[in-house]
Amino acid sequence: MKFHLPPPGRRLRRILTLLGQAALCCVLTAARLGGLYAPFSLAAAAAAGPGLPGLLSLLGVTGGALLFLDFQPGLRHAAAAVLLFAAQTAFCDTKLYRRPAFRPLTAALSQLLIQSVYLLYRPLSQWVLCLTASALLAAATALLTAHGTTLRQKGLLYAAALSLALVPVTVEGLFSVGKALLMAELLLLSRRLPPLTAGLAGACAGLAADLVPETPALLLTVAYGCGGALAAFYGRLPRILPAAAFSLPIMALAVLLDVGPPRQLLLSCLAGGAAYLLLPRRWLPPCAERAARADAPGETAKPRRLEQSAAALRSLYDSFFRDTAPAPPENPSVIFDRAAEQVCRSCVLCANCWQQNYNATYNAFNDACPALLRRGTAQPEDFPLYFTARCVHLREFIAAVNEELRLFLLRRQYHRQLSCSRRQAQEQYAQMGDLLAAAAHAPAEEPTVPMGYRVSSALRPKEGQQLCGDQLATVETGGMLYLLLSDGMGSGPEAHREAALTVRLLEQFLRAGIEPAPALKTLNSALALRGETGGAFTTIDLLALRRSTGEATLYKYGAAPSYLKHTAHVTRFTAHSLPAGLQATAEPPEVTRLALPAGSYFVMISDGIADENSDEWLQNLLAGWNGTDVHALTALILSESRSRRGLEDDCAVLAVHLPLPGENRPRQV
Structure with a gap:
């Protein structure tokens, strides 16, 4: 079942x-x-x-x-x-x-x-x-x-706006909920900003809070502006000191100036400082001093340079290539104009055809145009009878039209290829910028204890071949586990070379910390360019598993179905995109997000094992599998596929098993 x-x-x-x-x-x-x-x-x-x-x-x-x-x-x-x-x-x-x-x-x-x-x-x-x-x-x-x-900056702005909505709300008349929340948010923001910028942000927030009541004052504008600057100045010290520094101007202005109820403002200040001090440490952004040290050589100067390089490439793309409309195609009427220049100019009936009967001549060419463009050559029967009966140089005119038609088709083919090459070059600039930006923001190693896993893989070449046209790899980096399977076009050494090249390049991208989506788009563009010079295309099946949570993302470029087995349930994931190198370079790969719970299996195959129309036996096999050895599962799939389909194509199986807590033996690859 x-x-x-x-x-x-x-x-x-x-x-x-x-x-x-x-x-x-x-x-x-x-x-x-x-x-x-x-x-x-x-x-x-x-x-x-x-x-x-x-x-x-x-x-x-x-x-x-x-x-x-x-x-x-x-x-x-x-x-x-x-x-x-x-x-x-x-x-x-x-x-x-x-x-x-x-x-x-x-x-x-x-x-x-x-x-x-x-x-x-x-x-x-x-x-x-x-x-x-x-x-x-x-x-x-x-x-x-x-x-x-x-996204964090947008969320902070929305949180500040919602805090302004709560400014009129008080707790037993003692303190304003909105003012307390606004102070806590400004303290968070001041950790990441220099004093001058933090003071400006505090003044803007205070001005908005001052304008909430119908009788506005400027007390909070001055107090939050000075408090934000002082908190940012003492940002690298223990949290209680920036909170106290932020509170000093508020307390002083509330006591010295007779504006509003001083007790409520003081209690709002204390409530906001207490909320900030009670926040978990992991929620706090890095302070401004620590961010400034990021510019020091040897720490994070390289990511900063990568980010600047990415911005430069993106700016180049936006300046030169975005919103540039292609040139309009050449009008086919130029074929007849140039042929007429060669033949009709010296004809005795030129005035009769091109002046007295201009509309009839024009309509004759319009009627003949679709047929000769479709066939690639002009014949007398393409033209109406009233034109061929009147033309005294019909043979010479047809020969001139055919010559101009040949040149017209060559020019059209050249412009089409030139436009395609320009479009691919433009997209290369944009994707290179995305790659550099992804490398600059590569995630750090996760401190949590990751889940254990066991991986098993198997390859089998087509009958009569020594090399398998399918290739696979397992990459573990930065708290992520990547499973990669590529199926080259056809079989034999050429398919093996294309699939191995795809796997090797993608593995290098992933180990460099580049996200899968920009890496796959760049690889697809490169394969498309290589295909124009005699290369081939490959399918790509990539699973990105976050080991700390079991969350996974499946990327597919024309790949065979993949399967998730958990208990007796089997889920099949298919793709409808073309292989890498044939898919449009601007289109991203198909993406599916899923979760792999403990005790589950995830199986990736090439189309030599099964395809979308003949995989019922594989789903039944997975649904009935009760073992715990992932090597036995891959061997069983390979054996069953051989008994059903023989060795008519290259075969590849890549499976991962997330053991239950009691099965956490060392992983096997």
Whole structure:
């Protein structure tokens, strides 16, 4: 009996992501400035862009305006979101949209255009509040849409915005929840920034917190700005000292200045410092001094240089190759124009054909064009009878058309090959930048205790061949285990050479710390270029297993099915992409994410063992397997395949077994 478990639902994850984005836009509307503006929800909508994500974000902003704002401010806020979505939709296909400043400026201008109509006869303080909210909107949008912004930085911005929404919330009137959270977040941020930048970030956060009440003051702007600079200055000391340094300006201003309830501000400061001190150490980012030491020679100077090189290559690609439209194809009418120049110019009926009956001559050429382009040569019957009966130099004209047609087809073939070569060279620049960036951010060794594993592999060449056209490898690096299987085209020495080359190059990429996806795309592009000079193509089957958690990712380029066995359940993973070297160079490999629990087996095969249409016996074999020796399993698969299919093709089997806790013997490879 066979069991099939569906792969993880990509569509469901996509739907949940979109709904989460809409919910975030709705909740961020609660972060109100002066009770009138919610710039962070508009920034999240601007970061969503056009299309379905932008539309759902627009609905989230509209729902948040109804929930958290009064009717007139909420109506203006929703109108600004509609104008922003319309502008992004109108310009999304243009070069202007891809400029870094487009979305921040569009978001700020959308809010200013809507709000300024209602501020014509209002006092200056209302204008200042609107301009400040628009400046915060542009800054937040720029951070969310910048190319180098990390997920942690975006999360910190969203957390700060949600903290602003909690500024009016107090615990028994003693301290503000939002102010305490904002202080803890600024302390986290100050560990990674130099004092001046941390002070500027604190001043911006304090300004936003000051603008939350309808009667704003500038106490927190000064206090958080000075506190952030002091905390960053003492960042490398024990945590209690930066927290105390951050608190000093707040305490001094709260006591010396008669602004707001001093006791509530002091208790909010103490609560934020306590929350920061109670955070686990592993959650803390490295301090600014430690990050500065990364520039020292011999530590992480090489990753920094790799990152700069990657940025340079990406900039080169963006500057020269992105959005460059190919030249339009040559019009086939040039064939007849040049043939007429040679034959018709000296003909006695030239004026009759090209002046009095120009439309008829033009239509005759249009009627003949599809047939001669399809056949590659012109014949008299391709032209209408009224033209052939009138033409006195028909034989010479057909010969001239055939010569021009031959040259036209040669030029078309040349331009097609030139365009293909240019496109591949362009993609090589982009992929080289991705490779260098991946190498610069290679993950460090994991401190957790990894799971044990046992690997077994077997190769068998086709009957009559000495070398197997299938090759495989096992790579363990950086807490990851990679299983790689490649099937070369055909069999014999050429297939063996192509598969061995693919395995060797990919193994070098993985050992260098490069992520599998950019490594596979680069290898696919290289194989495509090599195929133009007589090379071949290969299938690639790659499993990336994180040994600390059992999470795995399966990459396929035209490979045979793979199988996951856990207890009596068997899941089959197939691919519909072409082999590496034939797949479009811009297309990534097919990716499937899965989990390998303890006690499971994962089996990779080449199409000489079984294929998608004849693997029922293999699924039944795996479902009924009750042993614990992975070597016995691979031997059984190889033997059963030989009895069913003979030696008509090269065969390869690569299997990994994650033992149960009681079976943790030393691994066997």
